[in-house]
Structures are given as C-alpha cells and as structure tokens.
Amino acid sequence: MRRFGLAALLLGSVVACAPVEKPPEPLAPGAGRLSLTPTAFGQLAGWSEDAAAQVLPALKRSCDRITRLPVDRSIGFDGVGGTAADWYSPCSAAARVPDGDHGAARAMFEAWFSPWQVSDQDKADGLFTGYFEPEIRGSRVRQGRFTTPIHGKPSDLVTVDLSKFRPDLPGEQLVGRLEGSKLVPYPARAEIEAGAIDTKAPVVAWTDDPVDFAIMQIQGSGRVRLDDGSVIRLGVAGSNGHKFLGIGKILKDEGKLGTDTSMPAIRAWLKANGAQARGLMARNPRYIFYGLNQGDGPLGTEGVALTPERSLAVDPRFIPLGSPVWVETTDPKGRPLRRLMMAQDTGAAIKGPVRGDIFWGAGEAAFDMAGRMKSTGRLTLLLPKARSPRMAAYP
Incomplete structure (x- = not known):
C-alpha cells in the first residue's frame, strides 16, 4: 500500500547464549545486518493474552499467495523463510483453526512455527510507526x-x-x-x-x-x-x-x-x-x-488486502513478506502493544531489520493513531519449524 511512516520500550527477552544464525551480507552501506536468535513463545511478553485468532484472516491471505508458488520458491531474501513447500503444512493447520478461538490459534502457532528474535547486528530495539x-x-x-x-x-x-x-x-x-x-x-x-x-x-x-x-x-x-x-x-x-x-x-x-x-x-x-x-x-x-482497487481492502506490497492492526510494513530485505511477526511496542497513548501481525507491506521509509509500520485501518480514528505512532519496540519473526536450508532468493 505504501508507504512512509508517520511512527515502547520492550519488556520481552531472548534465550541467553543461544546461537545466532549467520546473517546475509549487508545489501548496501548502512542498510543493516540481520541477526536471528532463537527464543521461545513463553518468552514473548503478552503472548498468552493476545487475541491471536484475529490475525488468522491476514495469515490466510498470505498463505493463499504462498501456497500458489512453486514448491521450491524461496521465501524472503536469501531464502531466510525457507521454501514455499515449508509453508504448506502450517498454512493447512491455520485453515483448520475455528474462527474466534484464540487458544487454538496460539496452539497452532506454537505447534508449527519457531520464534526468532530479530536484531540489527546486536541491536534488538527498533522504531515502529503507523499508517x-x-x-x-x-x-x-x-x-x-x-x-x-x-x-x-x-x-x-x-x-x-x-x-x-x-x-x-x-x-x-x-x-x-x-x-x-x-x-x-x-x-x-x-x-x-x-x-x-x-x-x-x-x-x-x-x-x-x-x-x-x-x-x-x-x-x-x-x-x-x-x-x-x-x-x-x-x-x-x-x-x-x-x-x-x-x-x-x-x-x-x-x-x-x-x-x-x-x-x-x-x-x-x-x-x-x-x-x-x-x-x-x-x-x-x-x-x-x-x-x-476492487478488493475488500487496500493492497499491500505482498499483493493481499491489509488487515487493520494486524498488517505490518517491513523491510523485505530482512523480513520475508507473508510471515507472521510478534510486535512488542507501545501505542500513541502509551499503552503496551503486544500482538501477532503479518508482514504484508513495505514503505520507502521502512528500512532495516527492526523496523515496522503498523496499518491502523481507515478513517479519522486510524489517522490519529497512525499520525502519532512513533515508538521503540522489538520484533520476533515466526518461521516454519520445518524450514529448508537457505537458497538463492530467485531460483
């Protein structure tokens, strides 16, 4: 859809002394350097309180796109998200979760995905804005x-x-x-x-x-x-x-x-x-x-309709489009904002591994939140547990 950002101190933590994935080489001077550190769902502050089923419509839209790709198509730059085939089983499991069942939604993510704390080299804090x-x-x-x-x-x-x-x-x-x-x-x-x-x-x-x-x-x-x-x-x-x-x-x-x-x-x-x-x-x-646009919502860069407060614009050089992400930050009113979102959009001002732009929806209330959103936070990337080794981004 976008975009340029309009703009919390995080309370989450990661597993100490855990191995860090070898990041891809920097794409340009000052572009950032992705590091992924394995963590656990229990380490995500607010994980058990999130209305997780609310993200399922956005996840299903991304799954519909991914599962139409060739099985060996790499997901994300440098194949950080594995291949399209790695997403088939998680996407199938997501489709079976009953509407509105937040517990079942959390259980599905815990069964099929692994959480990875995102850092820019050794810096886990980043900027979150809104649109x-x-x-x-x-x-x-x-x-x-x-x-x-x-x-x-x-x-x-x-x-x-x-x-x-x-x-x-x-x-x-x-x-x-x-x-x-x-x-x-x-x-x-x-x-x-x-x-x-x-x-x-x-x-x-x-x-x-x-x-x-x-x-x-x-x-x-x-x-x-x-x-x-x-x-x-x-x-x-x-x-x-x-x-x-x-x-x-x-x-x-x-x-x-x-x-x-x-x-x-x-x-x-x-x-x-x-x-x-x-x-x-x-x-x-x-x-x-x-x-x-004849769709039921504004289209993000991924090509799917965006979901208010559940779609996030990211830098696709680091975060694969179509992947679930756990966001921990604060909203413009100073309240903790901890929830599952989907990386479905990009923006010219959204640069770096730990950088997000939250889609707030339509209308004046959304404009007020988006226009005042500028908070520090952290990002956790959820990737399929069964993930193929990294491949070239465009096989």
Whole structure:
C-alpha cells in the first residue's frame, strides 16, 4: 500500500547464549545486518493474552499467495523463510483453526512455527510507526471545487524491476520515460502539478482538498467519497520514481512547526496556510499514480488486502513478506502493544531489520493513531519449524 511512516520500550527477552544464525551480507552501506536468535513463545511478553485468532484472516491471505508458488520458491531474501513447500503444512493447520478461538490459534502457532528474535547486528530495539487508509472527497468529473486531479498511470511511464537483475534489491525499481533509446527521469511533482503529464495520464477522479490528497499520496492507497455518495477505493499503480521528501521535514526546516510534529499537527498547519502550503508540499518530488482497487481492502506490497492492526510494513530485505511477526511496542497513548501481525507491506521509509509500520485501518480514528505512532519496540519473526536450508532468493 505504501508507504512512509508517520511512527515502547520492550519488556520481552531472548534465550541467553543461544546461537545466532549467520546473517546475509549487508545489501548496501548502512542498510543493516540481520541477526536471528532463537527464543521461545513463553518468552514473548503478552503472548498468552493476545487475541491471536484475529490475525488468522491476514495469515490466510498470505498463505493463499504462498501456497500458489512453486514448491521450491524461496521465501524472503536469501531464502531466510525457507521454501514455499515449508509453508504448506502450517498454512493447512491455520485453515483448520475455528474462527474466534484464540487458544487454538496460539496452539497452532506454537505447534508449527519457531520464534526468532530479530536484531540489527546486536541491536534488538527498533522504531515502529503507523499508517492508515485515508478517505478524501472527490468527483468523477472536474466541476465546482473539484479541481485537483488524481492521476492514473501515464502512458509513457517506464518501470524496470531491478530485482530481476539484482536479487539483492527486492522491490527496487528504475522509473522514467524514454527519450529515443535513453531512459530519463520522469517529471517531478511540481512539474506534474503544473500540467507536464496532462496529455499522458488519465484522471481517475478529481478532489477538492490538495492537503488530504497529499496525505493520501504519503500513505499510498486510499478511498474517495464521491459527490454522488458512492465510494471508490484506489490502489497505487506506480510512481514517478523520485525520492520521497517528507512534508514534516520540510516544515521543520522552514521553522513552521512547534514541538508537536505529529501528522495531525502537520495537516492542521497545511490546511490553515493555503497557497504557502501548496508551495511547500510541491517540494516533495515524489508523485503517486492510482488505479481502481476492487478488493475488500487496500493492497499491500505482498499483493493481499491489509488487515487493520494486524498488517505490518517491513523491510523485505530482512523480513520475508507473508510471515507472521510478534510486535512488542507501545501505542500513541502509551499503552503496551503486544500482538501477532503479518508482514504484508513495505514503505520507502521502512528500512532495516527492526523496523515496522503498523496499518491502523481507515478513517479519522486510524489517522490519529497512525499520525502519532512513533515508538521503540522489538520484533520476533515466526518461521516454519520445518524450514529448508537457505537458497538463492530467485531460483
């Protein structure tokens, strides 16, 4: 779906003196270095109190994807998650758990998965932020106050999946447009908003609020409540390939924010400062293009619908997409947040082994939680007990 993070001290512990898996080589300078230390479910603070069955719909969506893969397909970079075949039995067991039976769900995980404490070299603490699914006002046609276009994917946009040539760069893309035989950078946000692609990109809808639209672009996917009362859901169809520059950083550098740098405070300042806000927002060169999403929720990078408060965006260079993870952190209200989630999404700002972005759902309540989420925490990766030796990421 995403994304860029909007943002607890952990109480859990790991087995002392346990062996540490040999991590893959760093993928880039400063990218981090994954270490996995075996632990036990009894060592996970709050494990027996979590409503574990609530994660099963998200797990089943990921299982449906994984079990359609070739049996020898590696799961995760460097095969850290074993092969697709290793997931068949755990996924089958998950499908047999009765709805709402939290005890049976915990027993299933304990029977079929092994927990591994995630560290960046020897650092177990990391950052947890949040994101949500925005809803903005819109119209199918340009009329009245609806003058800001929501562009679909341009006809001249060229995207090259670098992972086909560099398996060590999962999800990385080269984006631009062709000039002769040369791929050149695609226009930046300011150029697009000035009309640079009007003849190349369809308009899927028009909105009356450039601030809320900019926030939707930060989050990725979103919903548009049309002036006829209907609602359409939009998913990310591509981007212009430019590096993301957060509006919070822009406002902070300009001295526009006080001590409150949360997304709700940023939105309030932008809406109160009209033309000045539009100029500052245009400094973020990244632009997202949209297409209609007919699914029952926003789609994450894994290609499955996200589940509120149970889906997590991670760095796929370290955490395999589709794997269960135990998160221990605190929510924006200072309450312990300890629960099972599914690694189902990624984000441009989600980098490193111990880094997570929690999907809070849709609406203002989700926006408030996501916009203020910025907590320290830890991550435990659950992998099938019967796990094949590591293989190349793309056999």
